[in-house]
Amino acid sequence: MRDLSRARWPWILVLALFAGALVVAAVGDRGPRTTAERARAVSESIACPQCQGQSVADSEAPSARAIRTEVARRLEAGETDDQIRDYIAGIYGEDALLTPPRDGVAGLIWFLPVAGFVGALGGLVVVFRRWQVPEDVEVSDEDQVLVEQARRSTRP
Amino acid sequence: MTAPVRERRRIGPWIAGAVLVVLAAFIGVLATGGGSDGVRSTLIGRPAPGITGDTIDGASYDLAQHRGEFVVVNFFATWCVPCIREHPELVEFEERHRRSGDASVVSVVFDSRPEQVRDFFAEYGGEWPVVLDPDGRTSLEYGVTGVPESYLLAPDGTVLIKIEGGVTAAALEGLLEQVQVADVEGDHLGDEDDEADES
Numbered sequence: 001m002r003d004l005s006r007a008r009w010p011w012i013l014v015l016a017l018f019a020g021a022l023v024v025a026a027v028g029d030r031g032p033r034t035t036a037e038r039a040r041a042v043s044e045s046i047a048c049p050q051c052q053g054q055s056v057a058d059s060e061a062p063s064a065r066a067i068r069t070e071v072a073r074r075l076e077a078g079e080t081d082d083q084i085r086d087y088i089a090g091i092y093g094e095d096a097l098l099t100p101p102r103d104g105v106a107g108l109i110w111f112l113p114v115a116g117f118v119g120a121l122g123g124l125v126v127v128f129r130r131w132q133v134p135e136d137v138e139v140s141d142e143d144q145v146l147v148e149q150a151r152r153s154t155r156p
Numbered sequence: 157m158t159a160p161v162r163e164r165r166r167i168g169p170w171i172a173g174a175v176l177v178v179l180a181a182f183i184g185v186l187a188t189g190g191g192s193d194g195v196r197s198t199l200i201g202r203p204a205p206g207i208t209g210d211t212i213d214g215a216s217y218d219l220a221q222h223r224g225e226f227v228v229v230n231f232f233a234t235w236c237v238p239c240i241r242e243h244p245e246l247v248e249f250e251e252r253h254r255r256s257g258d259a260s261v262v263s264v265v266f267d268s269r270p271e272q273v274r275d276f277f278a279e280y281g282g283e284w285p286v287v288l289d290p291d292g293r294t295s296l297e298y299g300v301t302g303v304p305e306s307y308l309l310a311p312d313g314t315v316l317i318k319i320e321g322g323v324t325a326a327a328l329e330g331l332l333e334q335v336q337v338a339d340v341e342g343d344h345l346g347d348e349d350d351e352a353d354e355s
Binding site: 050067070090 | 171293300
């Protein structure tokens with residue numbers, strides 16, 4: 001029983017480290033950002049209307065430049081990042097946003113990877129538990145005789 | 157020894173079922189989230205964004221002063237070949253309706269310098285207001301994705317239709333007729349991209 005508990009410690013440690021990393025990733029690096037950093041982040045989340053596969057932040061197309069100017073102007077006016085994204089989506093449609101919405105059916109994109117990960121983790125736990133040798137295994141006399149015979153045959 | 161095998165067999169269908177559910181969910185997301193029709197039609201039926209600003213002649217323009225007539229808002233650039241091709245058609249349409257006063261044209265400059273625009277109009281004609289849009293804000297508010305692009309506005313200021321690509325005078329006349337018929341019948345025009353395209 002003590003051996004089994006000792007064997008679990010590395011797994012508990014790994015899980016604790018993983019949970020800690022998730023928490024740090026989720027809540028860390030949330031210090032106050034400058035307006036320029038926010039403008040860059042918002043522009044990176046909007047697709048350039050005139051080009052294929054480029055964000056507004058990376059494009060020099062006239063409409064991308066106009067959107068960057070408008071993003072900066074609205075940030076200065078005190079609007080939130082989401083308000084600005086909603087404004088752009090209201091003009092160009094939801095497809096203009098490079099990050100999918102968090103609600104509706106499209107919100108499954110955010111949920112499914114987490115559900116898949118939790119499911120996979122649960123599956124691993126089930127499999128590992130199966131691999132453990134049951135503690136109440138009793139060795140029969142026949143088994144002991146077989147082991148003894150095998151030992152004798154391998155002795156030099 | 158046979159018990160674990162039996163258990164493994166029982167888990168198999170569950171795993172297959174879970175994979176199927178995940179796949180079905182992804183297919184559902186892809187099937188319902190990919191429509192692009194909203195991109196082109198967000199303004200249709202809504203009040204047109206205002207257009208105010210200086211024209212290339214140094215005058216000022218305000219779209220709100222053109223209530224009561226149809227307005228063709230045309231976004232163009234001097235370097236754009238389809239814009240050059242559609243220009244005589246706009247000239248023809250504007251001259252015809254300038255006399256009757258029921259429709260007007262306004263052009264909004266898209267990424268061209270004022271002197272280039274003046275040269276453009278000196279070469280290809282056209283006597284309607286040409287509004288400068290130095291920061292691209294008017295183009296942004298109309299959701300312009302390329303030039304030429306035109307919007308037909310109703311006399312009450314709502315956006316009736318968006319036309320991507322070049323227009324022809326005949327197609328614009330056809331749209332006006334359609335709108336007038338639809339008004340009588342109580343219908344609305346939808347988003348009909350390229351309907352008035354030359355080709």
